[in-house]
Amino acid sequence: xxxxxFTLFAILSAGFAVLASVLAWLGKPKKSVLTFSAIGxxxxxxxxxxxxxxVQRPPFATLGETRLWYVFFLLLAGILTYASxxxxxxxxLTTLLxxxxxxxxxxxxxxxxxxxxxxxxSVWFSPHVISYIxxxxxxxxxxxxxxxxxxxxxxxxxxxxxxxxxxxxxIGTGFLLMGICLGALWAKQAWGYFWTWDPKETWALITLLCxxxxxxxxxxxxxxxxxxxxxxxxxxxxxxxxCLQICWYGVNxxxxxxxxxxHIYG
Amino acid sequence: MTSSKTSFLxxxxxxxxxxxxxxxxxxxxxxQGLIRQEEVPFGEDFLSRIGLRSFKDSAFMLSALLLLLVxxxxxxxxxFIHRTRCFSNLIYAGIWLTVFSLLAGSACLxxxxxxxxxxxxxxxxxxxxxxxxxxxxPFALQLMDFRIDYHAPTLFMVDTRTGLPxxxxxPQTLNVNAKQVEAYRAGKADAQEQTILGHKVRVLxxxxxxxxxxxxxxxxxxxxxxxxxxxxxVEVEITDPDGSPHREWICAGSKIQIPxxxxxxxxxxxxxxxxxxxxxxxxxxxxSLGEGRGRLxxxxxxxxxxxxxxxxxxxxxxxxxxxKEDYGFWDPYVSxxxxxxxxxxxxxxxxxxxxxxxxxxxLQNSLRRRKSAAQPKTEQP
Numbered sequence: 021x022x023x024x025x026f027t028l029f030a031i032l033s034a035g036f037a038v039l040a041s042v043l044a045w046l047g048k049p050k051k052s053v054l055t056f057s058a059i060g061x062x063x064x065x066x067x068x069x070x071x072x073x074x075v076q077r078p079p080f081a082t083l084g085e086t087r088l089w090y091v092f093f094l095l096l097a098g099i100l101t102y103a104s105x106x107x108x109x110x111x112x113l114t115t116l117l118x119x120x121x122x123x124x125x126x127x128x129x130x131x132x133x134x135x136x137x138x139x140x141x142s143v144w145f146s147p148h149v150i151s152y153i154x155x156x157x158x159x160x161x162x163x164x165x166x167x168x169x170x171x172x173x174x175x176x177x178x179x180x181x182x183x184x185x186x187x188x189x190x191i192g193t194g195f196l197l198m199g200i201c202l203g204a205l206w207a208k209q210a211w212g213y214f215w216t217w218d219p220k221e222t223w224a225l226i227t228l229l230c231x232x233x234x235x236x237x238x239x240x241x242x243x244x245x246x247x248x249x250x251x252x253x254x255x256x257x258x259x260x261x262x263c264l265q266i267c268w269y270g271v272n273x274x275x276x277x278x279x280x281x282x283h284i285y286g
Numbered sequence: 287m288t289s290s291k292t293s294f295l296x297x298x299x300x301x302x303x304x305x306x307x308x309x310x311x312x313x314x315x316x317x318q319g320l321i322r323q324e325e326v327p328f329g330e331d332f333l334s335r336i337g338l339r340s341f342k343d344s345a346f347m348l349s350a351l352l353l354l355l356v357x358x359x360x361x362x363x364x365x366f367i368h369r370t371r372c373f374s375n376l377i378y379a380g381i382w383l384t385v386f387s388l389l390a391g392s393a394c395l396x397x398x399x400x401x402x403x404x405x406x407x408x409x410x411x412x413x414x415x416x417x418x419x420x421x422x423x424p425f426a427l428q429l430m431d432f433r434i435d436y437h438a439p440t441l442f443m444v445d446t447r448t449g450l451p452x453x454x455x456x457p458q459t460l461n462v463n464a465k466q467v468e469a470y471r472a473g474k475a476d477a478q479e480q481t482i483l484g485h486k487v488r489v490l491x492x493x494x495x496x497x498x499x500x501x502x503x504x505x506x507x508x509x510x511x512x513x514x515x516x517x518x519x520v521e522v523e524i525t526d527p528d529g530s531p532h533r534e535w536i537c538a539g540s541k542i543q544i545p546x547x548x549x550x551x552x553x554x555x556x557x558x559x560x561x562x563x564x565x566x567x568x569x570x571x572x573x574s575l576g577e578g579r580g581r582l583x584x585x586x587x588x589x590x591x592x593x594x595x596x597x598x599x600x601x602x603x604x605x606x607x608x609x610k611e612d613y614g615f616w617d618p619y620v621s622x623x624x625x626x627x628x629x630x631x632x633x634x635x636x637x638x639x640x641x642x643x644x645x646x647x648x649l650q651n652s653l654r655r656r657k658s659a660a661q662p663k664t665e666q667p
Contacts, residue, residue: 133440135437138565138594141565198640209595212397212623219319222318223319233312266319
């Protein structure tokens with residue numbers, strides 16, 4: 021029942037996020053930008069909480085519900101990165117990306133029931149999904165930064181951005197790895213396997229490997245490969261983000277996975 | 287060792303060497319992710335003939351993972367020697383241990399199928415592959431009880447020509463609230479009510495397991511019948527857009543029961559979705575066998591198996607594998623899977639190292655950052 025108010029909450033939350041972006045472009049004080057961004061994220065958090073109470077189960081069961089968390093973590097990560105870096109384009113890009121996922125939820129709503137299938141009634145369910153979605157949000161911000169860094173001509177700015185991308189990728193990949201490990205522990209408890217090369221698992225590993233390669237190449241450029249251009253690892257960020265999208269919902273549409281995965285959202 | 291040999295070896299444990307290994311594994315995973323991995327009759331498909339449809343068992347995949355293990359192992363040892371106070375070493379060591387145990391574990395993991403039915407004890411299990419045959423376990427299992435609980439059903443309008451829920455992109459559903467129906471029956475609350483495509487629907491009664499009966503006028507009604515395989519049913523009062531109310535029974539149907547639905551229009555019907563399983567549970571009597579196989583002379587205990595709750599018996603784990611929820615008494619068999627994974631503790635150790643490493647790494651980094659922020663900045667000349 022709570023879902024019918026989603027559009028209202030989404031408009032309110034997006035409104036505050038847009039206001040924060042405009043203030044950032046106008047060069048208004050950082051405090052006011054952060055306050056409006058925080059109000060936008062807070063409104064979205066309130067909706068998630070009310071929706072959780074309404075469905076009486078953790079809201080991670082459908083694709084639309086994971087999009088809710090993605091939007092919230094994206095707004096949150098946007099606030100944190102803007103607070104530390106102060107680039108005025110950060111709120112705009114995070115709001116745009118969050119807006120895309122909010123719109124998807126408005127245009128293609130799921131059927132929300134209180135029912136949760138037996139295998140999802142596990143202590144591993146919430147931590148597994150939260151760590152994945154948090155990683156997706158951080159790596160999403162990393163992707164936006166990489167896009168900006170690839171096209172900017174200012175070398176100093178690019179250097180600063182790459183350092184931030186490194187930090188975001190380290191934490192994001194850490195959470196992705198944690199999500200995979202928690203999923204493996206859960207799978208062992210549910211089916212007796214840690215790993216089965218299910219298409220979704222394969223794409224999660226591909227995503228992890230892309231980001232691990234990024235970290236490895238950045239490390240190499242500091243130690244044994246100083247001539248390596250920074251543009252190559254940045255392109256890997258873009259590839260990693262594409263793989264992440266395939267892992268999250270792309271496997272639903274991938275011919276190689278159709279009908280084979282037990283992890284696909286219904 | 288000469289310096290040229292050292293520099294050659296260094297390539298394997300350097301970050302760049304590890305990157306090359308990761309790239310090879312990434313390629314192998316991409317093949318698996320982009321090409322449908324399923325058995326196709328030999329000779330019918332080109333990709334299957336060259337082994338790309340069962341790539342996880344291919345020599346390339348195995349070699350890539352072995353290469354990763356060798357280079358990753360050397361990288362870990364090198365880091366443990368040269369960067370002693372670094373939590374990220376634990377992450378690398380954990381990943382290595384996990385990959386190693388999963389690879390080695392897939393070779394020594396044993397999985398067996400066991401089919402049980404109420405009242406009978408069995409200790410023989412069948413291997414899933416054709417060559418495996420039958421094995422005798424050091425314990426016997428007897429199925430005492432098997433129970434499935436369902437979520438309250440959902441009603442929705444379907445297009446009778448296509449079978450799709452309506453409206454097409456935003457289907458309207460009514461999730462039956464069992465508590466509210468109970469309160470309504472006791473006269474403590476109003477009936478659950480919702481409008482679906484202009485038809486006001488009030489839920490008057492909900493029977494979790496019902497049998498359908500025919501009245502003297504040729505109509506159908508439902509009565510409570512708690513027998514496995516029976517479908518849930520609800521009695522609803524439907525008020526059409528023209529204002530005329532009528533009472534009907536709706537039932538999802540099962541393999542032993544016909545469904546009941548209400549036609550609201552020439553091309554529309556109010557139906558019940560197949561009920562979703564809430565929980566299932568098998569109660570088992572476990573007998574540990576003595577020296578003489580087939581004689582239940584050891585100790586026994588009663589335990590249960592359900593979703594996410596495997597049963598541990600010695601070094602074996604018993605999982606509830608499959609059940610036929612709507613066949614009822616036509617299929618009383620319940621399938622279990624008995625798994626023996628000798629390397630399970632090693633994999634858990636790997637995961638523990640990864641978790642400790644991740645938490646330690648984050649804390650260590652934030653501490654380092656705070657320290658460097660606290661240090662006064664020296665001015666550049």
